[in-house]
Amino acid sequence: MPFAQEQSKSSTVASEQLSKTETIKLRNKHIGQACQLFYRSDPLKIVRGQGQYMFDEEGTRYLDCINNVAHVGHCHPEVVRAGALQMATISTNNRFLHDELVQCAQTLTSKMPEPLSVCFFVNSGSEANDLALRLARNFTKRQDVITLDHAYHGHLHAVMEVFSYKFNPSGGEKKPDYCARGPLPGHLWRPVHG
Ligand SMILES: Cc1ncc(COP(=O)(O)O)c(C=O)c1O
Incomplete structure (x- = not known):
């Protein structure tokens, strides 16, 4: 519990x-x-x-x-x-200039090691993971993803597709070809292989 x-x-x-x-x-x-x-x-x-x-x-x-x-x-x-x-x-779009936005980014990045100095603000973990996939794919020009067993990445379409516990043999969804599964290091759970 x-x-x-x-x-x-x-x-x-x-x-x-x-x-x-x-x-x-x-x-x-x-x-x-x-x-x-x-x-x-x-x-x-x-x-x-x-x-x-x-x-x-x-x-x-x-x-x-x-x-x-x-x-x-x-x-x-x-x-x-x-x-x-x-x-x-005001609660509006980040595409307008606003002092709070840039000052918040400045404060956050001041706590990070170089060269991390740029922020994207999102509303949720799902959005962050979705954006991370887009950034990685844009940079590598590849689509492949490795997902660990039992991983949960959020509820948006792109991250649900690489959500490993959906690929279980008992009626789960088919794993996309671009997605490879990896075991969770040192895990104590019973592995689910699809
Ligand atoms: C590891 C992990 N990634 C992503 C998410 C999704 O975050 P959100 O519910 O903010 O979209 C969660 C939420 O539980 C999570 O635990």
């Missing part, structure tokens, strides 16, 4: 508008089935987060070991403040 569960009496619970049963009913009606719930037999209804914790509708606190978005913790006040300020100012 990726969550360590513990009760928190002191946590503030966000006001709940729907019962859990109503939320499940609406979800089944309006959210695509391909986006499967975690813990389907008894799904968690998460109503808020703080730091390393998430809280359900009854105030039960969970140590969040599953999200990879909140790198500095859920609802970090500085991130919330900066995000709210930017949204209240």
